[in-house]
Amino acid sequence: MSFTFSSDIWGDFDDQTKDGIAPYLFEGVLPLSDGFAGFREVEKAFFSLFDEQRRAETDCRARIYVGEDRRDDLVEELYAQTPRNAGGLVEFMQEYTGAPRFSLVLNNLEQASARLAADFSDFAQSFFSARGFPIGGTEQAVFCGNYSGTAFGVHEGFEHALLCHLGPGVKNFYCWSREAYLSIADGREPTFSNAPAFDRLFDNAELFVLKPGDVLYLPAAVYHIGRQNEYSVSVALPLYTYPYTRFVSRAVLPALCDLSLPFDQEGMSPFLPLNGKNPFAAPITDLLHSTCDQWFTRELPRFLSYYWNRLRSNGGWDLPQRLAADMFADCNNAPAFDLSPGQSVRLLKPYAPIVEPDLDCAATQTRVFLAARSVVADAQDVDVERICGQLGRHEPVAAATHAEIAFLQELSRTGALERI
Numbered sequence: 001m002s003f004t005f006s007s008d009i010w011g012d013f014d015d016q017t018k019d020g021i022a023p024y025l026f027e028g029v030l031p032l033s034d035g036f037a038g039f040r041e042v043e044k045a046f047f048s049l050f051d052e053q054r055r056a057e058t059d060c061r062a063r064i065y066v067g068e069d070r071r072d073d074l075v076e077e078l079y080a081q082t083p084r085n086a087g088g089l090v091e092f093m094q095e096y097t098g099a100p101r102f103s104l105v106l107n108n109l110e111q112a113s114a115r116l117a118a119d120f121s122d123f124a125q126s127f128f129s130a131r132g133f134p135i136g137g138t139e140q141a142v143f144c145g146n147y148s149g150t151a152f153g154v155h156e157g158f159e160h161a162l163l164c165h166l167g168p169g170v171k172n173f174y175c176w177s178r179e180a181y182l183s184i185a186d187g188r189e190p191t192f193s194n195a196p197a198f199d200r201l202f203d204n205a206e207l208f209v210l211k212p213g214d215v216l217y218l219p220a221a222v223y224h225i226g227r228q229n230e231y232s233v234s235v236a237l238p239l240y241t242y243p244y245t246r247f248v249s250r251a252v253l254p255a256l257c258d259l260s261l262p263f264d265q266e267g268m269s270p271f272l273p274l275n276g277k278n279p280f281a282a283p284i285t286d287l288l289h290s291t292c293d294q295w296f297t298r299e300l301p302r303f304l305s306y307y308w309n310r311l312r313s314n315g316g317w318d319l320p321q322r323l324a325a326d327m328f329a330d331c332n333n334a335p336a337f338d339l340s341p342g343q344s345v346r347l348l349k350p351y352a353p354i355v356e357p358d359l360d361c362a363a364t365q366t367r368v369f370l371a372a373r374s375v376v377a378d379a380q381d382v383d384v385e386r387i388c389g390q391l392g393r394h395e396p397v398a399a400a401t402h403a404e405i406a407f408l409q410e411l412s413r414t415g416a417l418e419r420i
């Protein structure tokens with residue numbers, strides 16, 4: 001199913017959020033009654049992780065809290081349990097933890113459920129279209145439980161987020177500006193329920209009552225805690241707008257160094273003379289100069305192109321670790337389709353095809369990014385732009401010629417197409 005979100009949702013965003021720095025509740029924006037993935041879909045995705053093979057293919061990580069205690073010991077044994085999903089997640093977790101109230105946090109759950117990935121991508125893309133795209137994309141950080149207060153106490157958020165509430169219960173969400181928090185709490189650290197300031201904080205909180213289908217825009221640097229009496233599930237979409245400096249130091253430079261300055265097991269540098277001025281300043285400076293020249297003319301634009309296109313082609317979700325390990329890899333591991341003339345294919349949600357003609361391919365070829373992967377296609381006898389445009393609009397594409405069959409077969413190796 002496909003969901004269309006009106007750009008009107010975000011039309012007054014600047015006023016409502018005081019230019020992005022104040023929390024704001026967008027009420028009833030998730031079409032749960034029209035089939036948008038709800039809390040049962042989250043539970044299904046969680047139980048699917050009990051399959052070891054499936055778990056190994058994802059970056060999904062679980063944290064379990066009983067009260068405010070983080071219980072990593074329970075995570076270690078979690079997937080050795082029998083899922084027992086007949087009674088739902090609450091019954092399973094109560095039995096497993098031996099506690100009536102629990103909290104289960106799951107990261108990157110979009111990788112465990114095609115439906116969660118597709119539906120929440122439709123919603124996130126409406127925000128991106130209106131507001132722009134975060135450099136690191138987003139993920140699904142899911143909070144399930146019947147906890148009386150978020151296990152991390154009252155704490156500060158480090159990135160802007162859209163907190164999508166799926167119910168079934170209602171959640172009271174309390175927020176404080178940094179100034180308001182620091183005027184009551186003891187510094188910037190979290191305040192837990194046993195701290196003297198805990199109760200006093202609530203006298204000065206801004207309360208948002210989250211009903212199923214509501215989305216809270218929660219800006220970075222806002223202190224917050226969720227509290228509830230009944231079980232509910234929320235999907236947080238953190239918007240990874242981290243600084244360019246972090247992106248360069250954590251992502252760009254390591255990749256460029258791997259390309260241009262490989263660790264050399266066999267090579268040698270000369271013994272350096274001890275007389276005269278510093279003997280290795282000149283050769284090291286020369287090496288770095290020539291390396292940087294090569295980075296600026298070739299490798300940096302190449303890296304940035306791969307990164308941006310892979311991220312955008314993945315429906316807004318951050319790159320899975322197994323695909324991000326080598327930014328220049330094609331990563332196609334799905335078997336190619338058998339296609340006969342006239343047979344049609346369609347794009348799977350949430351992916352988007354992106355055509356990039358001049359990237360590591362011959363003049364007669366083009367590179368197409370899809371699902372964080374890429375293929376090189378012969379563009380001589382195929383109108384790649386037209387076909388990718390149709391796929392991007394989720395129209396069926398019929399393979400008419402041998403060249404088109406070959407192109408769609410190659411593209412099917414990304415795992416993002418279905419035969420119809």
Ligand SMILES: [Fe+2]
Pocket residue numbers: 155156157224
């Ligand atoms: Fe938080």
